[in-house]
Amino acid sequence: MPATIVLGAQWGDEGKGRVVDYFAEGADYVVRYQGGNNAGHTIIVGDQRIALSLIPSGIHYPGCVPVIASGTVIDPKVLIAEMDMLAGLGFDPARVRISSNAHLIMPYHRKLDAAIERYLGRNQIGTTKRGIGPAYTDKYARFGIRVQDLFDPKIFAEKVEAGLRDKNKVLPRVYNTLPMDPVEVAAEYLSYADRLRPHVTDTSLLLWEALTEGRVVLFEGAQGTLLDIDHGTYPFVTSSNPTAGGAVVGAGIGPRMIDEVVGVAKAYISRVGTGPFPTELHDEVGDRLIELGGEYGTVTGRRRRCGWLDLLALRYAARVNGLTRVFLTKLDILSAFETIKVAVGYHSSEGSFTEFPAQQSVLYHCEPEYAELPGWGTDISGAREIEDLPGNARAYIEFVAETVGVPVGWVSVGPERSQLVTVT
Numbered sequence: 001m002p003a004t005i006v007l008g009a010q011w012g013d014e015g016k017g018r019v020v021d022y023f024a025e026g027a028d029y030v031v032r033y034q035g036g037n038n039a040g041h042t043i044i045v046g047d048q049r050i051a052l053s054l055i056p057s058g059i060h061y062p063g064c065v066p067v068i069a070s071g072t073v074i075d076p077k078v079l080i081a082e083m084d085m086l087a088g089l090g091f092d093p094a095r096v097r098i099s100s101n102a103h104l105i106m107p108y109h110r111k112l113d114a115a116i117e118r119y120l121g122r123n124q125i126g127t128t129k130r131g132i133g134p135a136y137t138d139k140y141a142r143f144g145i146r147v148q149d150l151f152d153p154k155i156f157a158e159k160v161e162a163g164l165r166d167k168n169k170v171l172p173r174v175y176n177t178l179p180m181d182p183v184e185v186a187a188e189y190l191s192y193a194d195r196l197r198p199h200v201t202d203t204s205l206l207l208w209e210a211l212t213e214g215r216v217v218l219f220e221g222a223q224g225t226l227l228d229i230d231h232g233t234y235p236f237v238t239s240s241n242p243t244a245g246g247a248v249v250g251a252g253i254g255p256r257m258i259d260e261v262v263g264v265a266k267a268y269i270s271r272v273g274t275g276p277f278p279t280e281l282h283d284e285v286g287d288r289l290i291e292l293g294g295e296y297g298t299v300t301g302r303r304r305r306c307g308w309l310d311l312l313a314l315r316y317a318a319r320v321n322g323l324t325r326v327f328l329t330k331l332d333i334l335s336a337f338e339t340i341k342v343a344v345g346y347h348s349s350e351g352s353f354t355e356f357p358a359q360q361s362v363l364y365h366c367e368p369e370y371a372e373l374p375g376w377g378t379d380i381s382g383a384r385e386i387e388d389l390p391g392n393a394r395a396y397i398e399f400v401a402e403t404v405g406v407p408v409g410w411v412s413v414g415p416e417r418s419q420l421v422t423v424t
């Protein structure tokens with residue numbers, strides 16, 4: 001798999017970190033192409049549990065270069081802290097490559113993110129409050145400040161001043177919060193420049209050279225398909241494109257370079273923050289999924305909303321990403337259930353649906369129609385070969401593949417690196 005995109009096929013937290021960690025063993029580069037430190041990817045290496053938010057999984061393989069590409073938004077303080085954390089664990093962050101075109105998350109973006117959420121009240125999105133939305137807003141409004149600007153102190157100070165000019169009116173007058181001093185903000189950020197300088201490069205050129213030399217490159221999505229700004233459940237989405245198209249735009253490579261697109265999906269589904277969620281469970285089954293699956297946010301610690309696997313949503317993800325294979329995670333969590341449900345249709349006052357509805361109001365009001373599959377009633381966390389899985393678990397995997405129309409390539413049966421089964 002020379003150039004493979006690994007992305008979330010649901011609302012995030014599908015287990016992308018552990019999947020990328022698995023593939024990264026044979027990779028020369030692992031590339032984050034969008035998002036910022038709103039992501040929380042947990043990987044387990046031996047007895048170490050590592051939570052990454054910005055640096056792609058793969059950092060702990062000495063032969064693998066982690067790349068933070070142009071489509072991302074970077075909070076430099078967080079990035080430096082993450083590099084220090086990794087160095088403390090014995091991994092060498094010197095290899096990290098950062099695009100000079102990536103945008104910076106500024107302190108006023110964080111402040112605005114929190115203020116806007118407060119202002120929205122009941123209608124809030126439930127963002128991670130990391131400043132992601134306001135940073136991308138400035139990027140598209142062409143007020144953004146990029147990594148490369150850090151290396152020209154005069155221009156940088158001017159851009160901060162310009163960036164704060166309107167915000168210093170909006171912060172107190174609209175959001176009832178204090179304005180910020182552009183001189184202080186610029187001074188803080190310029191103090192990060194020397195530390196970041198050795199990592200900053202033209203990552204599009206780096207990746208083009210790597211791909212034309214036949215190197216193995218993995219593109220790691222953050223968030224998930226249903227959180228995509230264009231194809232997700234807008235407006236309850238993030239402000240970037242986690243979908244496959246986002247990988248080529250965000251990394252600065254051509255679509256013909258991509259060989260495989262792997263969609264990571266949990267064997268059930270979860271969502272953090274607000275927004276429609278047809279298969280959400282508000283009963284003790286949902287509570288069990290949350291407790292057994294340890295469904296608490298890596299970044300914010302928030303309890304994740306959980307429900308049965310939604311195959312309309314997964315088929316939608318297969319379509320908008322052109323998935324070539326699915327990686328089904330956390331199959332072990334379903335071992336506790338006698339009967340397992342999967343949504344195969346929706347119905348509402350507007351009719352019946354077998355495809356994920358494009359109309360948000362439909363999604364809000366529809367009820368799922370479930371297929372019920374028998375559970376397997378036994379611990380599968382020790383399975384390593386397809387033959388180790390009980391017949392009902394294999395039937396579950398086949399049902400998913402057939403309904404979605406994409407082969408399930410792998411399933412994982414526990415959080416550790418070795419706890420997975422190759423299916424096809």
Ligand code: GDP
Binds near residue numbers: 014294412
């Ligand atoms: P990501 O954001 O997509 O990388 O996913 P997160 O790391 O936020 O959440 C996935 C969680 O599930 C992490 O705590 C993983 O350690 C854990 N996990 C991943 N795969 C499996 C699995 O197959 N079984 C179990 N039990 N846990 C898993």
Ligand code: IMO
Binds near residue numbers: 038039222236237271
């Ligand atoms: P990983 O990469 C799950 C959600 C937030 C909120 C919405 C917008 O770990 O899968 P933002 O801060 O991005 O403006 O918030 O998106 N969200 C995630 N949910 N996993 C994530 O990342 C998420 N990143 C953002 O909860 O609903």
Ligand code: MG
Binds near residue numbers: 012013014040042298
């Ligand atoms: Mg996560």
